[in-house]
Amino acid sequence: MPALALAAWAGGLLAALLPWWATGVVALAGTVTAVLRRSGALLAAVLVLAAVGAAGLLRDAQLQRAPVAELASARAVVTAEGVVTSDPRPTTGFEDGVAVRVTLREVTGRGTTYALRSPVLVFADAGWEDVELGSRLRLDGRLAPAEGDDLAATLAVGGSPVVVAPPDVWWRGAAAVRASLREAVAHQPEHQRALVPALVVGDDAGLDPQLAEDFRATGMTHLLAVSGTNLTLVVGFLLVLGRWCGVRGRGHYVVGLVGIVGFVLLARTEPSVVRAAAMGTVALVGMGVDGRQRGPRALGVAVVVLLLLDPGLATSVGFALSAVATGGILLVAPGLRDAMARWLPRWVAEAVAVPLAAQLACTPIVAGISGQVSLVAVAANLVAAPAVGPATVLGLAGGLLGLIAAPLGRVPGTPAGWCAAWLVEVAQRGAALPVPAVGWGTGAVSLGLLTALVVALTVVLPRLLARPATGIGCCCLVAVLVLVRLPTPGWPPAGWVMVACDVGQGDALVVRAGKASGVVVDAGPDPALVDRCLDRLGIERVPLLVLTHPHADHVDGVAGVLEGREVAEVETHADAAYGSTRVVGDATLQVLWPPPGHTVENPNDASVVLLAEVSGSRLLLTGDVEPPTQLALARSWPGLQVDVVKVPHHGSRFQDTGWLLGLGAEVALVSAGADNDYGHPAPETLAALSATGAQVLRTDRQGDLAVVVEDGALGVLTTR
Structure with a gap:
């Protein structure tokens, strides 16, 4: 089964990354080889690969060639009916609003009505925040192409939601438990x-x-999202409760099945939840009788089934992390536990071995998407572990008892909050350590070296941890690395003229204005991240802060810019003087967009576009402008040539490539967050820029990006 799982994964990757005929060629070659060698195992692997590959191709065809996708290409106004498949989430839009996933069942557009099943992302105003999962809605709005590969389109609607049918009883029950759970801890402090x-x-x-950033820095993000750990704890609690109530034999399977289905309903039937449920079930199997033999087989089955149901998971980082972490726990943790159990209590050895094995297995993938290797993750998860189980079980008990009476739910809800307070303390103190993580390259050589190091550690660690002296020595070495900040020479680099800060999925740019002084253009989504970037650059004065447009991924970090710094002036798209030029210290800035009186439906197209000149280099800062404005810029400023371009809208695939490539930039900088939900930056945008000979760099892979000028030559240095 593990071999078939790898074959299924290969099929999904072939369908996602190569032309459609590549899957057929590989499947045919594999079939011929299997027949010639008379290998049933190889033939089974080829059949699984072909099945997942075909499912992936059909899925892509359904999304890209469905009537909804065609109407979206024409940006058609439609009337539709659909079922809500996710909870509404606040958007980072021009105005307050929400985004909610809906599976359209019927669409009328351009004079034709279609019956179908197409997933879309609906953008609506704040009045939709109470829309219930599972309800059937009537929708009127305008379709537009979607950037994610799991959506047929986006749909912008206005007005209040029109509910055609309420959710089914199981969705209403799940919503009642979730509301009861929130009520059970409503009297606790904010974080808890x-x-x-x-x-x-x-x-x-x-x-x-x-707080979410602190959890990320300490390798505890999995506690904030639905993971296999959640299901293992919830279903394990139900199994223990069932045993107390006299359930025996096959009754445990019934209790487990009810627990898994109930958990999925509570946590929502989104792909990440289904994935977590599958991996949690594998973990339960691995904890049972003969788990070391049955666990890997169960993992193989889970991977094959999930990829058949959703081939798009083959390219999902979350899916890879779940599968690899589960595999590490099943295959690596027992050896580490047995080694440490020679001189430690077995329960202590297991508590250390499980997070250590999961972290080792996931390290190359995490480094590939974040460019960092966490040093405190194992220790933080170990210290947090005693509180995770009680907080989860007591929280669930509070939600269930609260259905009977709200005060009754607060009885277990109160100690659940106390346990959560401990987790908050661990995350905040861990993130405040001098070196919670170290930078690591994301290139093939760097990741290959890291993978080899992880494999070597997996082989060597059981021997080192089997003896008290070497085991404690390893712990002391990690402690020194975490607690002692080593010098990082060369940052900020001499001659820097602009830096694109790594602030996750957002923009924050700094143009050098003088010693300890910089013009900041956008502030990213997180105050802490932009504050750290400015600290690294030694920025104490901000003579000008420009907010290109009021989307959260550009403005929510403003508090971080203001933290301990003198900010002289703030400018937005509403008061930027079109065509004006000013000198700010070492920088000369010209406003190229927007023109006076300019109005747009899409707030991205209202972005302030700046042309900066520092040390003889011309830098174009483009905000999130999209093709209509890019075309307008080409008309308003013909022949514009620059040395560096900040690629619009995080490298989105929606670009006027004639304008973008015609700028003649030597360097193209992309600000994007690791593993973001938007598919930024788009491979086709990066490929087009690279084809011109431009040096393309991205914050999600290389951290802070510093443009430097030395002896008239342009270059780029990065923090990873």
Whole structure:
């Protein structure tokens, strides 16, 4: 089964990354080889590969060639009916609003009505925030192409939601439990009342972004999202409860099945939840009788089934992390546990071995998407582990008892909040350590070296941890690396003229204005991240802060820019003087967009576009402008040539390539967050820029990007 799982994964990757005929060629070659060698195992692997590949091609064809996709290409106004498949989420839009996933069942557009099943992302105003999962809605709005590969289109609607049919009873029951869970901890401090629902069912609404960043820095993000750990704890609690109630034999399977189905309903039937449920089930099998033999087989079955149901998971980083972490726990953790159990209590050895094995297995993937290797993840998860189980189980108990009476739910909800407080403390203190993580390259050589190092550690660690002296020595070495900040010479680099800060999925740019002084253009989504970037550059004064447009991924970090710095002036798209030129210290800035009186439906097209000149280099800062404005810029400023371009809209695939490539930039910088939900940056945009000979760099892979000028020569240095 593990071999078939790898074959299924290969099929999904072939369908996603190569032309359609590549899957057929590989399947045919594999079939011929299997027949010639009379290998039933190879033939089975080829059949699985072909099945997943075909499913992936059919899925892509359904999304890209469906009537909804064709109407979206024409940006048609439609009337539709559909079923809500996700909870509404606040958007980072021009105005307050929400985004909610809907599966359209019927669409009328351009005079034709279609019956179908097409997933779309609906953008609506704040009045839609109470739309219930599972309800059937009537929708009127305009379709547009979607950037994600799991959506047929986006749909912008206006007005209040029109409910055709309410959710089914099971969805109403799940919503009641979730509401009861929130009520059970409503009397707790802010962090605790937001964290407990996240631990139990992945409901992270209201979680402080800074706290979420602390969890990320300490390798504890999996606690904030639905993961196999959640299901293992919830179903394990139900199995123990069933045993107390006298359930025996096959009754355990019934209890387990009810628990899994109930968990999926509570946490929502989104792909990440289904994936987590599958991996949690594998973990339960691995913890049972003969788990070391049955666990890997169960993991193989789970991977094959999930990829057949959703071939797009083959390119999902979340899916890869779940599968690899589960495999590490099943295959690596037992050896580490047995080694440490020679001189430690077995329960202590197991508590250390499980997060250590999962972290080792995931390290190359995490480094590939974040460019970092966490040093505190194992220790933080180890210290947090005693509180995770109680917080989850008590939180669930609070939600269930609260259905009887709200005060009754607060009885277990209160200690659940206390346990959550411990997790908050661990995350905040871990993130505040001098070196919670170290930078690591994301190139093939760097990741290959890291993978080889992880494999070597997997072989060597059981021997090192089997003896007290070497085991404690390893712990002391990691402690020194974490607690002692080593010098990082060369940053900021001499001669830097502009830096694109790594602030996740957002923009924050700094143009050098003088010693300890810089013009900041956008502030990203997180105050802590932009503050750290400015600290690294030694920026103490900000003579000008420009906010290109009021989307959260550009403005929510403003507090970080203001932290401990003198900010002289703030300018937005509403007061930027079109065509004006000013000198700010070492920088000369010209406003190329927007013109006076300019109005647009899409806020991205209202972005301030700046042309900056520093040390003889011309830098174009483009905000999130999209093709209509890019075409307008080409007409308003013909022949514009620059040395560096900040690629619009995080490298989105929606670009006027004639204008973008015609700028003649030597360097193209892309600000994007690792593993973001939008597919930024688009491979076709990167390929087009690279084909011109431009040096293309991206913050999600290379961290802060510094443009430097030395002896008249242009270059780029990065923090990874």
